[in-house]
Amino acid sequence: MKCIDAHAHLLHDHKGFHEIAESGVFDEIWLMDLNGICLNGLQLATTDEVCDAVKAHPGRVYAFGHLDFSKTPDEVDRLKDLGFIGLKPYKPDTHWNDEKFYPFYARAEELNMPVLFHTGMAVSAGAYASRQGKPYGYGPSGMRPGYLGGISEAFPNLRIIGGHQGYPWFEETVQNIYYYKNIVHDISGYRHFDQLHELLHSMDRAANDGTGRMFHEKLLFATDQFYGMESENQRALKLKEFWSLFFELIASVYCRWGKPEEAEKFFYGNAFSLRNS
Numbered sequence: 001m002k003c004i005d006a007h008a009h010l011l012h013d014h015k016g017f018h019e020i021a022e023s024g025v026f027d028e029i030w031l032m033d034l035n036g037i038c039l040n041g042l043q044l045a046t047t048d049e050v051c052d053a054v055k056a057h058p059g060r061v062y063a064f065g066h067l068d069f070s071k072t073p074d075e076v077d078r079l080k081d082l083g084f085i086g087l088k089p090y091k092p093d094t095h096w097n098d099e100k101f102y103p104f105y106a107r108a109e110e111l112n113m114p115v116l117f118h119t120g121m122a123v124s125a126g127a128y129a130s131r132q133g134k135p136y137g138y139g140p141s142g143m144r145p146g147y148l149g150g151i152s153e154a155f156p157n158l159r160i161i162g163g164h165q166g167y168p169w170f171e172e173t174v175q176n177i178y179y180y181k182n183i184v185h186d187i188s189g190y191r192h193f194d195q196l197h198e199l200l201h202s203m204d205r206a207a208n209d210g211t212g213r214m215f216h217e218k219l220l221f222a223t224d225q226f227y228g229m230e231s232e233n234q235r236a237l238k239l240k241e242f243w244s245l246f247f248e249l250i251a252s253v254y255c256r257w258g259k260p261e262e263a264e265k266f267f268y269g270n271a272f273s274l275r276n277s
């Protein structure tokens with residue numbers, strides 16, 4: 001099964017990533033640069049390490065640059081010049097649809113760079129806020145999936161990826177997928193049984209975004225693993241296995257969908273066409 005891991009990270013001093021990248025398990029891995037921050041006690045790669053990983057695996061590893069809103073919008077140009085194919089902001093001090101961020105989105109739209117927005121709950125990352133020179137942190141409420149709708153309306157040609165499924169605001173994720181032609185979501189992260197139940201039912205829905213797509217054509221497989229240590233590397237492989245079996249043994253048995261051609265879009269085709277649009 002062809003497969004793109006459309007949302008992953010790289011650890012500082014990573015081990016085993018080159019082997020995974022060349023193993024053929026994933027046709028592409030998209031690394032999100034968070035530029036040396038520490039999450040869950042794990043130190044993430046520097047921008048140089050992320051760029052080196054891309055250079056080491058041309059056509060197989062791609063990266064999204066860390067969009068730091070404390071900089072000026074020409075930061076988008078700089079990230080494009082570094083070879084990043086998209087952008088990854090994180091933990092806004094207000095919310096994703098604050099107009100003060102619009103000049104960044106406008107430039108991303110002009111340069112045709114997709115933006116992956118984290119949606120829903122997030123691990124505590126107070127250190128991220130202090131690194132930005134702020135005395136306090138930001139929880140998940142500014143990253144509710146509903147904020148992406150306004151960005152979609154303002155920038156109809158911006159390719160928007162909602163990271164994860166926006167838990168606990170899954171209804172807002174459903175609205176994003178249903179109404180907005182330029183919003184897709186990746187399914188990485190939360191796998192609570194309630195969420196899987198919702199996903200099973202919603203994947204069979206038709207979107208109303210003018211493109212004639214079904215929900216499973218607007219969802220991307222992703223692991224959100226921190227590649228570079230044995231346990232995280234192994235978990236990425238397990239997640240591919242888990243979702244393959246989810247389609248084969250649950251979705252196509254208990255629901256109408258989950259056929260091989262539907263799985264192909266979920267694992268590969270949706271992300272591939274997004275990258276090439």
Ligand SMILES: [Zn+2]
Nearest residue numbers: 007009032224
């Ligand atoms: Zn992530």
